[in-house]
Amino acid sequence: MIYFDNGATSYPKPPQVIDAVMAALSAPASPGRSGHAASLNASRSIHKARKHLAELFGLKDNSRLCFGPNVTWALNAALSGFGLKKGDHVLSGSLEHNSTARPLLRLKNELGLDWEIVPASNGRLLPLEFKKRLTSKTRLAVLNHASNVTGALAPAREIKEALGEVPLLLDAAQTAGSVVLDDAGDWVDLLAFTGHKGLLGPTGTGGLWIRPGLDLRPPAVGGSGSLSESLTHPDFLPDAMEAGTLNTHGLAGLAAGAEFILKKGVKSIRAHELELTKLFLDGCLRMPGLTLYGPGPEAEDRVAVVSLNLSGWSCSDLAAALERDHGILTRAGLHCAPLTHQQVGTYPGGSVRFSFGPFNAREEILTGVDALAELAAQKRR
DSSP states (O other), X not given: XXXXXXXXXXXXXXXXXXXHHHHHHTSOOXXXXXXXXXXHHHHHHHXXXXXXXXXXXXXXXXXXXXXXXXXXXXXXXXXXXXXXXXXXXXXXXXXXXXXXXXXXXXXHHHHOOEEEEEOOBTTBOOHHHXXXXXXXXXXXXXXXXXXXXXXXXXXXXXXHHHHTTSOEEEEOTTTBTTBOOTTHHHHOSEEEEESSSTTOOOSSOEEEEEOTTOOOOOSOOSOOSSOTTOSSOOOSTTGGGOOSXXXXXXXXXXXXXXXXXXXXXXXXXXXXXXXXXXXXXXXXXXXXXXXXXXXXXXXXXXXXXXXEEETTOOHHHHHHHHHHHHOEEOEEEOTTOHHHHHHHTOTTTOEEEEEOOTTOOHHHHXXXXXXXXXXXXXXXX
């Protein structure tokens, strides 16, 4: 098996991640719910995850890093808790995932939110286009840091500079752990991330960082392990955003994944993934009948995600043939991002997505290129 579906979830997980999950599952503990040693150890594993992620993202106060089940939870928590009201103006890019688009549409329909989509130019989002659309009623901007379809990396810091005082909610689902973000605490206002992709952790983990000075309405209230004498939910972070028992074993694995990345270095991971992506794109560019979407092979402003279509093949049949005949796992379809596919002209048919990770090798990339060439030749015959 050759795994080219890291954009969905990373594989394989480092052995340290699996060991940490198993150790946490084997412990009789619930974090923050008891005073015995096992419970304290569980709390320490969650604190370890906060500490390592804060270091990765350049966050000075890790107590403002709140854990939840995934980045979808984080984006919903940010958007629903921000206090948006009728007539408020919100900007987003045109390469957003449904995890952003659907909650924005719901707020538009239910509250009368003025949601404006900033179109990409040649597959790229431009800071000036955000600045041109600012009004006195603009309350928030939402940005997918990297497209899960085309791999295009948005100039997020430059867009934030163009926004000025307007807060930025950054969706780092495809960049956390694989793109350097160690200064995010200096310019991002709300940072949403997932644990099971570039951070190499288990599924069921993710979170939201909230900059000082911003207060969100918690998405849920209930048990928190603190202020148990009061019926009022805590108003301090992270407890305010973490009602209920956290995914302790998942976060123990996430802590191990983040520690692995810190030791290896995000710059090293980024360089490796970019090398693989360029190698793949170079091979595809010479292939008759193959259409690529997104930045070119020379571009640095992309992540290790490539979408394509091959003449004579539907995307679903092509993905099936890659797996059946070559043992290559990809993802076909619309990738939960119809706005992006409409932007690049692949809606409603979709495309086949190849997404590479830190454990892929050059030999696997070359095998993938050869497989596509063989399948292209089948149709030409």
